[in-house]
Amino acid sequence: MTTVVQADAVSASAAGPVPITEPGIYNMANETYHSHRYALSSSGARKLIEASPAHFRYEQDHPQPVKKVWDIGNAAHRLVLGNGPELRLVDYERWDTKDAKAEVAEARAEGAVPLKRADWDQVHEMADVLRRHPVASLLFDPEHGTPERSLFWHDAPTGVMRRARLDWLPNPRTGRLIIPDYKTCRSAHPEKLQKAIEEFGYHQQDDTYRSACHALGIADQDAAFVFVCQEKTPPYVITVIEVNATARRIGAARNRRALETFAHCTATGYWPGYSDDVVPVALPGWAETRDSLEYL
Known part of the structure; x- marks a missing residue:
């Protein structure tokens, strides 16, 4: 090893x-x-x-x-693996209040994953199911x-x-x-x-x-x-x-x-895009069939 x-x-x-x-x-x-x-x-x-x-x-x-959409996956990983960012419950009914926003911002600034109560319960239930x-x-x-x-x-x-x-x-x-x-x-x-x-x-x-x-x-x-x-x-x-x-x-x-x-x-040192050549491009197949019948 x-x-x-x-x-x-x-x-x-x-x-x-x-x-x-x-x-x-x-x-x-x-x-x-x-x-x-x-x-x-x-x-x-x-x-x-x-x-x-x-x-x-x-x-x-x-x-x-960091994107909010990753929070559930990151939190579930933390509970399943036992390693990763701290999970922090931000227990407000709404996250658009001044106090809630401050707690969320503080959590993210400290590298923690802020979770609403429903999300907190969700990831813990996911981990419990996995353990069974x-x-x-x-x-x-x-x-x-x-x-x-x-x-x-x-x-x-x-x-x-x-x-x-x-x-x-x-x-x-x-x-x-x-x-x-x-x-x-x-x-x-x-x-x-x-x-x-x-x-x-x-x-x-x-x-x-x-x-x-x-x-x-x-x-x-x-x-x-x-x-x-x-x-x-x-x-x-x-x-x-x-x-x-x-x-x-x-x-x-x-x-x-x-x-x-x-x-x-x-x-x-050169990182090209899709192609450096002139690329011939056709109509989509369905449009070519439609217009060929109508115009050709």
């Missing part, structure tokens, strides 16, 4: 984080992890090929501020793992530094390691989750995390990677899924293209 490097060895300075050059498992705050933008993450790889290198570069240079689930409760058993570890490693073909932040790192053991990732969702129905794999690039995340575990010797054989998906509305149903072999191969191929693009753009 690769040694865990403690947070004080990798903390960010006013000028930004000290670049990590040695592959390893690092114990750092979430904000510090995301500040290491020279290392390619799974979400960065998706942006490179689903949008363009220019979009990727802009988002890296202009990090998104026969599989999910074992996957996130605090006696058999550690929450939120940051992994850094080099991609051998390109030399690119890669990064991944595991929701949960199981304790070392013999045999196949099962690494879980917690997702909140609108629907945990397997058919809906098929669409989520494509929409959110879970197959690329799967390949990224497997690659990290292999590169860092976390498991003595290929690790299993599963998503624990929980609905955000009662009864907070949970479905545990594993991406199949075909989807994993596609995810790996997409990641490989992203890594090659990242390496090339980094070397040249």
